[in-house]
Amino acid sequence: MSDQNIIEISGVEKRFGTFTAVSDLNLDLKKGEFFSLLGPSGCGKTTALRMIAGFQDNDKGSISIDGQDMADIPANKRPANMVFQSYAIFPHLNVGDNVAFGLRKLGLSKAEIKTRVAEALGMVELGGLETRKADELSGGQRQRVALARALVMRPKVLLLDEPLSALDKNLREAMQLEMRRLQQKLGITFVMVTHDQYEAMTMSDRIGVMFAGKLAQVDRPDVLYARPCNRQVASFIGGMNFLQARMVGDGGGQMDVDVQGFGKLTIGVNPNVEIHDTDLLVGVRPEQLEIGAEKPDGYDGYLQGEVSDVAFYGESVHYHIRAAGLDETLAVAVPNYFHTVDHQRGDTVWLGVQNASVIDLGAREHQ
Amino acid sequence: MPGVLKTETGKGLALSAPASLYVGLLVAAPLAILVAYSFWTQTYVAIDKTLTWANYIEAATDPLVRHLMLRSILIAGAVTLATVALAYPIAYFIAFRTQKKTLWLLLITIPFWSSYLLRVFSWKLILGFNGVMNSALLTTGAIDEPLTFLLYNEFAVVLTLAHAWAPFAILPIYVSLQKIDRAYLEAATDLGCNRLERFFRVTLPLTVPGIIAASLIIFIPTVGDYVTPSLVGGSQGKMIANLMQVQFGAANNWPLGATLSLVAMASVGAVAIGFVVITTALGRRIR
Numbered sequence: 097m098s099d100q101n102i103i104e105i106s107g108v109e110k111r112f113g114t115f116t117a118v119s120d121l122n123l124d125l126k127k128g129e130f131f132s133l134l135g136p137s138g139c140g141k142t143t144a145l146r147m148i149a150g151f152q153d154n155d156k157g158s159i160s161i162d163g164q165d166m167a168d169i170p171a172n173k174r175p176a177n178m179v180f181q182s183y184a185i186f187p188h189l190n191v192g193d194n195v196a197f198g199l200r201k202l203g204l205s206k207a208e209i210k211t212r213v214a215e216a217l218g219m220v221e222l223g224g225l226e227t228r229k230a231d232e233l234s235g236g237q238r239q240r241v242a243l244a245r246a247l248v249m250r251p252k253v254l255l256l257d258e259p260l261s262a263l264d265k266n267l268r269e270a271m272q273l274e275m276r277r278l279q280q281k282l283g284i285t286f287v288m289v290t291h292d293q294y295e296a297m298t299m300s301d302r303i304g305v306m307f308a309g310k311l312a313q314v315d316r317p318d319v320l321y322a323r324p325c326n327r328q329v330a331s332f333i334g335g336m337n338f339l340q341a342r343m344v345g346d347g348g349g350q351m352d353v354d355v356q357g358f359g360k361l362t363i364g365v366n367p368n369v370e371i372h373d374t375d376l377l378v379g380v381r382p383e384q385l386e387i388g389a390e391k392p393d394g395y396d397g398y399l400q401g402e403v404s405d406v407a408f409y410g411e412s413v414h415y416h417i418r419a420a421g422l423d424e425t426l427a428v429a430v431p432n433y434f435h436t437v438d439h440q441r442g443d444t445v446w447l448g449v450q451n452a453s454v455i456d457l458g459a460r461e462h463q
Numbered sequence: 464m465p466g467v468l469k470t471e472t473g474k475g476l477a478l479s480a481p482a483s484l485y486v487g488l489l490v491a492a493p494l495a496i497l498v499a500y501s502f503w504t505q506t507y508v509a510i511d512k513t514l515t516w517a518n519y520i521e522a523a524t525d526p527l528v529r530h531l532m533l534r535s536i537l538i539a540g541a542v543t544l545a546t547v548a549l550a551y552p553i554a555y556f557i558a559f560r561t562q563k564k565t566l567w568l569l570l571i572t573i574p575f576w577s578s579y580l581l582r583v584f585s586w587k588l589i590l591g592f593n594g595v596m597n598s599a600l601l602t603t604g605a606i607d608e609p610l611t612f613l614l615y616n617e618f619a620v621v622l623t624l625a626h627a628w629a630p631f632a633i634l635p636i637y638v639s640l641q642k643i644d645r646a647y648l649e650a651a652t653d654l655g656c657n658r659l660e661r662f663f664r665v666t667l668p669l670t671v672p673g674i675i676a677a678s679l680i681i682f683i684p685t686v687g688d689y690v691t692p693s694l695v696g697g698s699q700g701k702m703i704a705n706l707m708q709v710q711f712g713a714a715n716n717w718p719l720g721a722t723l724s725l726v727a728m729a730s731v732g733a734v735a736i737g738f739v740v741i742t743t744a745l746g747r748r749i750r
């Protein structure tokens with residue numbers, strides 16, 4: 097093993113009866129990184145996390161934490177702690193005793209336990225709340241207690257199963273920043289399961305995107321956004337316009353393509369794509385399309401169409417454009433700079449695109 | 464008072480009236496009569512209605528009363544302990560270890576499909592001098608002559624009642640186990656507990672309400688039971704209710720019987736409250 101890796105998962109598979117919940121999972125997590133497992137409901141994220149925690153056995157493959165194979169190590173002996181989706185704050189104990197729960201097994205003195213509990217509660221900004229009863233806590237406070245109870249054990253790895261999904265939007269965003277800050281301060285590896293792409297992107301160093309039990313792509317958030325490996329990943333993270341294209345020439349990491357509607361463009365070859373072909377699928381992010389009543393200057397490809405829908409989001413306006421020769425409408429997101437909605441339904445508009453904005457998604461047949 | 468039924472208070476009173484009437488007639492009135500009787504005395508021919516503490520003094524000073532009261536509480540305590548201790552693993556099994564919960568719960572209620580008297584007589588047949596138990600032990604050669612300590616003593620009373628009460632203990636404990644979020648158990652494991660530690664630090668404290676409910680359901684009626692002791696208890700197994708029954712029956716001393724009932728009620732109440740307070744406090748100490 098590399099001593100940079102805290103968790104090494106290789107060839108892990110989990111079946112429930114005849115149903116394969118996780119298949120051929122290979123993943124190395126680096127020390128001190130914030131890693132997110134992102135995917136739609138039922139894709140096997142929780143199952144994968146529970147196998148790391150030891151609550152579920154893997155049918156195939158191996159998992160090691162800090163260089164030690166976990167096959168024969170039960171959940172209570174693993175150097176990982178978990179923050180449960182429901183938080184699982186013990187209802188018969190107060191906040192202090194909840195946080196001290198795991199410490200009481202370590203043979204520490206009373207004073208030591210007290211100090212460490214206070215320290216952990218301070219870390220999550222719940223200092224002095226030791227005697228508060230479990231049922232007197234707000235959702236956000238419960239989340240913090242769960243975090244403190246796991247962190248007080250000083251685990252090598254902290255596992256979090258949708259830790260923020262029970263919180264309202266504002267609190268969730270505040271906690272995202274706070275957890276990220278805490279993780280960077282402590283340098284503990286966090287493995288978080290989420291189905292919220294924004295949460296994954298704002299918090300993580302790397303994201304693993306999972307579909308139907310398989311890991312589709314593991315990358316930094318910005319790479320995932322710029323170079324998704326296929327249509328599924330591209331549409332799960334951010335918005336994406338998909339267009340058919342034909343490869344007409346390639347070389348030197350570039351290829352000339354004839355893109356549906358926009359014509360000839362020269363785009364970069366996406367290194368994350370497995371299979372290329374002359375029949376390609378390409379994508380363009382809605383915010384990277386330029387829209388104008390007149391033909392805009394300085395773009396590599398153009399298209400003329402009609403506005404079929406306008407959606408106002410506050411910080412941006414989304415236009416849907418129908419154009420001759422395209423099967424689907426194109427979405428265009430325009431930042432709301434001047435409090436204006438420039439185009440209305442039925443207007444004829446021009447779209448412009450740069451070569452660099454067009455993402456190669458590989459062979460169309462393999463989507 | 465026009466419109467009295469329209470006010471919140473009026474509506475409340477109207478709605479609770481049938482229940483209040485029912486409770487008044489069936490609980491409060493008999494209790495009042497009982498209290499009244501306890502302050503009267505029995506002369507040979509009639510009831511002397513001058514108020515006096517005489518019955519209470521007799522109940523307090525008579526060693527037989529004290530002895531039977533104490534024995535009743537001890538036997539009821541033993542029955543409660545035995546029943547809850549045996550019921551807990553069964554409830555645990557149903558809540559955590561089987562998928563066929565409904566089937567098991569149904570099986571547990573089967574004894575109720577027959578009359579209680581029938582079940583007590585069955586125990587007599589099992590434990591008796593020529594009973595099933597002795598015959599079996601004799602034929603297998605485990606003993607040479609029938610065991611006599613099986614029937615007509617406290618042991619027989621405890622055994623019979625523990626069997627009879629089992630479902631009453633299993634059900635509340637099962638409910639409190641069933642309510643436990645499985646995530647609590649996983650959290651305890653995650654924080655380093657093995658199965659045993661997890662049981663004592665999480666499962667048990669969370670089922671204290673179920674244990675208390677089960678204990679009260681069993682303890683309170685058992686102190687006042689008189690059928691079981693008179694059928695399988697022999698003279699050693701007699702309890703306070705047997706004495707009450709004598710006062711209301713053969714001895715024809717209703718005032719003393721009433722006093723004994725009230726004293727028994729007060730003792731049971733005191734023990735029960737003490738039990739609840741202590742158990743709750745013990746449950747809280749587990750951390």
Ligand SMILES: Nc1ncnc2c1ncn2[C@@H]1O[C@H](COP(=O)(O)OP(=O)(O)OP(=O)(O)O)[C@@H](O)[C@H]1O
Binds near residue numbers: 112137141144
């Ligand atoms: N104990 C189990 N027995 C049978 N099937 C299970 C079990 N646990 C999970 N599954 C199945 O495995 C699949 C993956 O479940 P998992 O809980 O890992 O999904 P998830 O990605 O966490 O989804 P969500 O976002 O909804 O929590 C699901 O189809 C689920 O029905």
Ligand SMILES: [Mg+2]
Binds near residue numbers: 141142143
């Ligand atoms: Mg899940």
